[in-house]
């Protein structure tokens with residue numbers, strides 16, 4: 001065990017972590033328990049009544065109190081009774097045409113029935129709410145959560161009444177100067193209760209969190225831990241893998257923590273063989289079951305190795321949008337639509353841009369044998385010098401890793417996309433975040449995506465010092481679209497400040513409107529399929545010149561909605577860099593990319 005890991009597992013660090021998480025919980029919702037799907041759930045999905053509140057009057061009129069007329073002269077100019085309904089999970093923009101581009105407050109209410117058992121604990125769990133959620137139960141505020149793409153929960157034991165209860169959530173998806181993402185980004189700001197809502201029932205002490213993955217660099221040794229939550233902290237623990245006849249036994253300490261360490265001859269997870277094992281984590285008071293894969297991902301010299309063998313990352317960028325429904329994706333069906341298309345293109349990796357996607361997507365990708373690149377929305381214009389921003393980045397990172405750390409498919413945590421080296425405090429904040437990420441999970445690649453390179457006289461100069469802290473040199477470049485070619489693609493030269501690291505082209509491409517064919521292949525303003533196709537042909541020629549190339553990732557699989565893309569004839573509110581249109585039609589460039597991936 002390396003020192004870093006030993007430090008992570010020490011009792012002091014656990015106490016510090018518990019203290020920090022308690023402190024964070026005062027600011028945001030409680031950190032959510034993991035593996036919600038295998039718990040005792042009552043779903044609150046379905047229709048919720050809503051009041052749209054563009055003028056923010058709900059705050060001073062105290063919508064959460066739900067006042068009703070008491071005497072004949074009383075009236076109130078708001079009410080959830082008789083209000084329109086929205087589906088949860090689901091974004092509000094795609095469900096009411098007057099909310100298509102709405103960024104503001106919407107109040108949601110759900111009435112539900114519950115009976116609390118003796119010795120049981122109840123939690124109200126949200127998969128994600130974009131962007132700020134203020135949550136009330138029966139007129140009392142439970143708390144708030146900031147961050148649109150990660151889960152949070154509130155314990156409601158003793159706060160619910162037997163019988164009828166009411167939950168009210170104020171959702172606000174307004175952009176914030178010190179939000180993450182900040183004010184500017186190139187995707188639709190879908191607001192609402194976008195993922196599932198559940199009431200989770202547990203015993204007095206339950207298995208809150210666990211990490212069961214291979215130790216960094218090993219193909220056989222599991223190194224992990226279990227964390228209980230509740231009064232009976234010291235318990236006997238079993239970790240069982242029935243298919244391998246493994247029953248590992250240990251004991252949690254006085255803060256409910258136990259280290260897990262055992263070895264086995266696993267059939268390893270890989271895109272060719274996405275093997276998952278049923279794993280049961282059992283305490284004296286709880287039992288939880290998971291499907292876990294075991295694999296080893298590392299960078300050695302200038303190569304990415306999966307299970308000790310070099311692998312070329314055949315990737316594609318995906319936004320969490322169902323192009324056919326024109327709505328935020330959240331379901332297994334949505335995931336299958338996006339991921340099957342990535343598979344058909346020939347991919348072995350999906351870059352889930354630019355925020356943590358829903359759990360269904362990660363789990364489906366894992367079953368299909370697609371590796372996952374997962375990122376937090378530290379995107380372009382982030383106010384790194386704002387005193388709250390480092391804490392917000394860390395919280396989002398922590399929530400992303402906590403939820404998905406047992407997913408073998410996830411091979412990379414990406415901490416930033418296209419931040420600017422001149423932004424005050426950028427390096428400081430991101431270097432700190434990288435260190436924290438390594439402490440939270442040192443088993444995966446940790447990356448920063450940048451576009452700070454120069455491209456002059458057919459030479460790329462890649463020199464951003466932040467790459468020192470990134471396992472890959474991950475470059476976004478749009479030569480042929482935003483930047484014209486400076487010479488023959490096959491003559492491109494490269495000057496890279498960290499010449500021993502693998503290079504990943506995390507974005508490239510250009511726009512075309514599907515069906516706009518036989519127009520012109522040498523004018524960008526034609527928005528033709530031929531122009532886009534030519535970009536892809538040239539890029540592929542250029543890829544041959546890149547030292548240590550470990551993978552490429554076109555921007556993007558499907559055309560997607562974006563407010564900044566308003567060219568009235570060709571874009572009409574869509575970023576048209578998709579290899580496939582928003583109606584599912586393949587453009588010419590798709591075939592070029594598909595052929596390249598077949599050759600690789």
Ligand code: GCB
Nearest residue numbers: 186417418476507555575577
């Ligand atoms: C980028 C961004 C991506 C954009 C893309 C574009 O560099 O990372 O989010 O949408 O460019 O289409 O310009």
